[in-house]
Amino acid sequence: MIDALLKRLAPQVLGVMARRTRDFAASEDAVQEALIAAAARWPVDGVPANPRGWLVAVAARRLTDHVRSELARRRREEVVVSLAPPEVQLLASADEQDDTLELLFTCCHPALSEASAIALTLRAVGGLTTAEIARGFLVPEATMAQRIARAKATITASGVPFAVPEASEREARLRAVLHVLYLIFNEGYASSGGPDVLRVELAAEAIRLARAVHALLPDDAEVTGLLALMLLTDARRPARTGPHGELVPLAEQDRARWDPAAIAEGIALVSAALPRGAVGAYQLQAAIAAVHDEAATADATDWPQILALYGVLATLAPSPMVELARAIATAMVDGPAAGLGLLDALATEPRLASGHRLPAARAHLLERAGDHAAAREHYLLAAGRTANTAERDYLLLRAAALPGPGVAR
16 A cells, blocks of 8 residues: 555655756655655554655755765755755645646656657656566667666756746647657556556556646647547456456457446547547547447457558558557458468567567467467467566467467476
8 A cells, every 4th residue: 555655656756856956866866765765664653644745855855965965066055955944845745736747748858859758757757667668668678778867867968957848848748748648558558567467556647647638738639539548448457357367358358347438438539539630649549449449249340440540550650569450450351361461571670579569469360370380389489578477378378278289388
């Protein structure tokens, strides 16, 4: 319970500290120390009445102590002088302001490339580890660690204040903000590592922030499309796992367990967004999700419509993952051989070469084609590459269920 509370409060406290000090790196260090102190003291002393205020006060004191011990670093001393005393900060933080949304926009700093801003924000707002972020970007962990470190250094060297952007500046940062929320949701709905299929708290936080952005920019069609996509996808969450936490693929889910209210809201949102003008990638993905959710059974899915939507998406926002999904949709419309042909074209794609997604997709289509030996080989290859235990178990079970020689354990 305490761990979940600290995880939820961390970006809010960092938002307060970053806004007040204009020093992201120092604020991040101070907040981490405050979280460590809370994890040690709260189980013994109890959770304070104002946990966020407690964390802000402790982080401010830690930052003050740190700066005072570094007498040569005059700039940070000046920052600390501008801070209110901890007892004042404790009272000030008791308001209901949610600094997470402001931190979200703030991290998308104008001195950073979009990729670096997204990586930094995933760490600060999403609470993702460097390894999780790296998997989301399909790059090595060491590469992502360097990118995040450079992002912090770039902000410091730029001289541009690390502050909440004015309303006129938010639009320029919106694309990165939406991408961050998209990645946070994806990690929550399909965890890239660990024992569980889902990380419900991440998906819920992404939806909460998407709602906040939508309230801020209700007429933006892509903001609306992203919120719709999240709702339509999250609606399937109750049926996505079995009684023991095992992965249940879309085609085998009990659709009676899907959330009809979330589906209705998502369909209404995407239906309102699509006629507004230029169609964006999130709107198209939401439309695809809506087609899946509207099908009463897996066999009733309108795969030709899904394939057509993926064709538009591949033109508008080409990516290896879009091509992978388009290959599967092609197989559902034109047969597995057609889908396998498209997968062959992705074999040399460096962002897919070492991951599990390509061999898993190939195994699925080979199984549909009746080539059980090759399907088993690729299921096992995919199982060896995924960092998610539930996904690995699912792939191993699929391999074991195929006719022919048993799977070596």
